[in-house]
Amino acid sequence: MTILTRANFALPGTSLNYHTGTWRVQKPQHAHASAPCHGVCPAGEDAQAYLAALEEGHPEQAWRILVSANPLPATTGRVCHHPCESACNRGQYDQPIAIHLVERWLGDEAIRHNWAYPVERPKADAPRMAVVGAGPAGLANAYHLLRLGYRVDLFDQLPEAGGTLRTALPPYRLPREVLDAEVQRLLACGIDFHPNKKLGRDLDLDQMRLDYQAVFVAPGLQQGKEWSIDGVVPSDLHSGLDMLRDWISLGVVPKVRSAAVIGGGNTAVDLARILKRAGAAEVHLITHQSLPGDGHPLDVMSAIPREIAQAEEEGVTIHANRGVRRLILRGERVVGIEMVRMKKIDRGAGRPERVAFEGTETVLHVDQIIPAIGQALDADGMHALLGRAAHFHADTWGVSPLEGVFVGGDAREKSGGSVTAAVGDGRRAALAMHRHARGEANPEKEPMAQIIGIESLNLHYYEHAPRPDEPMLPAEQRRGDEEIELGISAEAVRGEAHRCLSCGNCLACDNCWTLCPDSAVLKTREFASDGSHYVFDYDYCKGCGLCAHECPCGYIQMAEDL
Amino acid sequence: MTTETHIDIAELRKKQPRFNAIDSGHRACLGCGQALGARLVGEAVGPDIIVANATGCLEIFTTPWPESAWRVPWMHSLFENAGAIASGIEAAMRAQGKSTKVVAMGGDGSTFDIGFQALSGMLEREHNVLYVCYDNEAYMNTGVQRSSSTPHAAMTNTSPPGKARMGKRHLKKDIVQIIAAHHTPYAATASVAYPSDLRKKIRRAMEIEGPTFIQIHAPCPLGWGHEGHESIEVERLAVQTGLFPLVELERGELTGVMPIRQQVPVTEYLKRQQRFRHLFAKGDSRAAEELEHIQALADHNIEVYGLRGEGVDRFDTEGSDTVHRGGQRWA
Structure with missing residues (x-):
């Protein structure tokens, strides 16, 4: 019942x-599932996760999630080409989340409030690891080794840590006080930094392999590539990379009236902008690659698109899809160059070929020509590692042919050539060094949940909302080191967290x-x-x-x- | 990365931060719009109610003897007299000086057709009763026979398409206007695809002393011929096309509508349902004409109720069900 x-x-x-x-x-x-921003981040940041913490009102927790992958957010938030935003599913709905601006804001807040890195000081008897090169790869590697409980000796040939961030990134992109603060906070976590130590001069790789559990080598690319036109070189040739370094460290470059910079990378674009700042009336940038969004996708200028746009705002004339055919010399001095239009096209040979178009030659009158066509590795003390190669050949874990030696950063052939890629190299190598110390094998790839596409989301439940505009220093006020991109407000950052679709x-x-x-x-x-x-x-x-x-x-x- | 955790589900069920007037274990079909609608109504009316339930799916699937899914006092009588039963309970409550609200519930069959006289009488006598009609547009419980709520051209077992006609010949009865014509304090339409809007209207009706009426459009996967997981998607289209306008009428006057931000062609709604598949028969000119007719009916609704939105509105067909982290819905 x-x-x-x-x-x-x-x-x-x-x-x-x-x-x-x-x-x-x-x-x-x-x-x-992994959000696309997470899936494509070279440093391995999970932007979705820190945007979620931010939306819940926990900025410090958001920063901790961020620095569990990348210890340099104030830096990378400024200089990264942010593939996360190109991949962001929201980009197909209205506009991608301004992830780099959120990252930058979190990095700046951490510096402002002196938030403590989620790292404990290593035990006095913890095993020792060595890191050569205190650029983004080496710093990230040292930090992650510290997180894994090791004592770390970090060496660099320069008196200060920062590597390429310090020597080749102009202050208007990365203000020195931001870089200094972030690097100092990182070193203060317990990294033993040894400046003015160069591999092959003060350090011996073989000896280090005996002294340490493992060694991470990330020297970066420190030499400008050699350049000539059919063997002809102007007598007063300057290397673009050296000029850029002189400007950054000394604040001077040779005075020129008109110059042509050769190259399509960030060094070339930065150099062109610096020449403009130094008073050159005419600065031309000549590259055989295409402008972003134009031409063959595999043949686009490697410089960050927003940097290219800013260079144009500042008066740099960009000649894309042009090659230098001939130098016009008076005696040994350059008075001009002959350019020709070229493009990479598919002629059925299996891969696209670069073709110069006859009848499109033009002459450009310039009194200085400066190549900035890429950098090469300074091989001192690394011959055992390199053999005859120009770069390190290693998998994503950085495992080199020498046991106990790991490599990464720009010097690794397939690294990706960006600051964030270097950070990712450093992080993965730290994990591999940890496994090496414990006698464990590396998995083939870093484990990652499947990346979710926009077709798996139910977009009906979201509302359209615009991405905030980032305030910029007007072009006429960009005369020296003043930072150009000014970041967004805390309120706008919260708005971005709110716009995140929380994919997967x-x-x-x-x-x-x-x-x-x-x-x-x-x-x-x-x-x-x-x-x-x-x-x-x-x-x-x-x-x-x-x-x-x-x-x-x-x-x-x-x-x-x- | 899932770690095993022991969860006492039965305990958790008791701690849910909402009132469930209907609990799990009821026998509704997969993806039932009415089961969802009744639960949403229950959340908004709260525990202090007595339900008078007409015969229909809701009555059947919640109370297979000797069980009940109801967690409030509940009474079932016949198909035709939910209005009368509710009137009686309300009079008894009043005589005892109790404030417990009486909620009558029925489907479109018992509301539009069989129980209409009792409902009309309840309204005329001004009983303090909220009458909720779950409108799935046919007699689904007995095997999909047409009701006066079945929309024009829909196929049911008693309005089959064939040589003589394309599904139901007649039009859907405009019940909310008929109710409003009783000079009712509050009569509204709602949709299970817009839970916040639905709960808001139920709460509004509960506040009113006197007879109130809410018609809830509820998809029936079996009778409409779509998959259970599509219920909300189909139902949302009923609103976005203009075929089921969401309106509020007070004392016969239109006092609120949910604006349509982007009107969707009716074919988007119709083609997802087997009951309209004959309208997509190739080479049948009658099918094309009926599609035009149904589009004209949607356009007519939009015109007479002024449903066309002016830009972006937080409470329009796109904004009303926007979700936020942490689940803060607006009602």
């Missing part, structure tokens, strides 16, 4: 006794909980172990799939359950 209680419902006769879960042929599951990760939006017709989704904070705030009650879930279909983030997937 059914007994009625005095309370709400017939207790023995409640429908909860009947498990509709037995009807089910498929069941919903929480399925974490629970937004805790309550959609599944609200829309389940069978009340088979239960809300919890304490128990959900998979990062969401919900659990499925499979006793009652009929497997209709409504929750998965209406999940905005693609976080719920249906799996067969017969």
Whole structure:
């Protein structure tokens, strides 16, 4: 007989006794996927994760998530080419999240509030690791080794740490006080920094292999590549890289009236902008590559697009798809160059070829020509590592042919040639060095959840919202070292966190909980172990799939359950 | 990265931060719009109610003897007299000096057709009752027969398409206007695709002393012919096309609408449902004409209710169900 209680419902006769879960042929599951921003970040940052912490109102926690991958956010937020934003799913909806500006803001806040890096000082008897080169790769490597519990000796041939960040990035892109603050805070975590130590002069790789558990070598590319036109070189040839360094460290470059910079990378663009700042009336940048968004995708200028745009604003004339055919000399002095239009086109040879178009030659009158066509490795003390190669050949873990020696940064052939790629190299090498010390093997690839595309999101549940504009220093005020990109406000940063679609990760939006017709989704904070705030009650879930279909983030997937 | 955690689901179920008037274990079909609608109504009305339930799917699937999914006092009588039963309970409550609100519930069959007289009487006598009609546009419980709510040209077992006609010949009865014509204090339409809007309207109705009426459009995967997981998507299209306008009427006057930010062609809604598949038969000129007719009906709704939005509105068809981290919905 059914007994009625005095309370709400017939207790023995409640429908909860009947498990509709037995009807089910498929069941919903929480399925974490990587957001595209995470998937493509060369440094391995999970932007989605720190945007989520930021939206929950925990900026320091957001910064900790960020620096669990990249210890230099104030720096990379300024200088990275941010592939995360090109990959951002929101870019296909309205405009991508301004991830680099959020990263920069978090880095600046950490400096302002002196937030402590999530690192403990190593034990006095912890094993020692050596890092050669205190650029972004070496700094990141030392930091991650510290996090793994090692004592770290960091060596650099220069008196200060920072590497390429210090020698080749002009202050208008990366103010020195930001770089100094970030590097100092990082070194203060417990890294033993030894300046003025050069491999091959003060340090011997073989000896270091005996003295340390493992050695990480990240010297960067410190020499300008040699350049000539059919063997002809002007007598007063300057290397672009050297001029850039002189400007940055000494603040002077030779006075020129008109100059042609050869190259399509960041060094070339920076040099052109510096010549403009130094008073050159005419600065031309000549590259056989195309402008971003134009031409063959594999043949686009490697400089960051926003830097190219700023250079043009500042009066640099860019001649894309042009090659230098001939130097016009008066005696041994350059008075001009002959350019020709060229382009990489597919002629059916399997890969695109660069073709010069006859009849398009033009003459440009300049009194200085400066090549900035790339950098090469200074091989001192590294012959055992390099052999005859011009770069290090190593996998993404940085494992070199010499046991116990790991390599990374710009000097590694497939590194990617950016600051963030160097940070990623340093981080992965630290993990590999840790495994080496423990006698473990490296997995083939870094484990990463599948990257989720926009087609897996339910866009109906989002609203369009514009990306904030970043204030810029007007072109006419850019005369020296003043920073050009001025960042965005805390409010705008929170707005960006709010715009994040939370691809592949629970937004805790309550959609599944609200829309389940069978009340088979239960809300919890304490128990959900998979990062969401919900659990499925499979006793009652009929497997209709409504929750998965209406999940905005693609976080719920249906799996067969017969 | 999932670690095993022991969860006492039964305990967790008791701690949910909302009131469930209907609990799990009910026998509704997969993706049932009415089951969802009834739970959303329950959240908004709270525990202090008595339900008078007409015959229909809701009554059947929540109470297979000897069980009940209801967690509030609940009474079922017949198909035709939910309005009368609710009137009686309300009179009894009033006689005892109790404030417990009476909520009558029924489907479109018991509201539009069979129980209409009792409902009309309840409105005329001004009983303090909220009447909720779950409108899935046919007699689904008995096997999909046409009701006066079935939309024009829809296929049911009693309005099959064939040589003589393309599905139901007649038009959908405009019940909310008929209710409003009783000089009712509050009559509104809502949709399970817009939970916040639905709960807001239920709460508004609960505050009013006197008869109130809410018609909730609820997709029926079985009767409409779509997959259970598509219920919300299909239902949202019913609103975005203009075929089911979301309106509020007070004392017969239009006092609120949910604006349509971007009107969707009716074919987007129709083609997702088997009950309209004959309208997509190739080479049948009648099908093309019916599609035009249905589009004209949607355009008519938009015109007479002024549904066309002016730009972006937080409470329009795109903004009303926007989600936020942490689940803060607006109602």
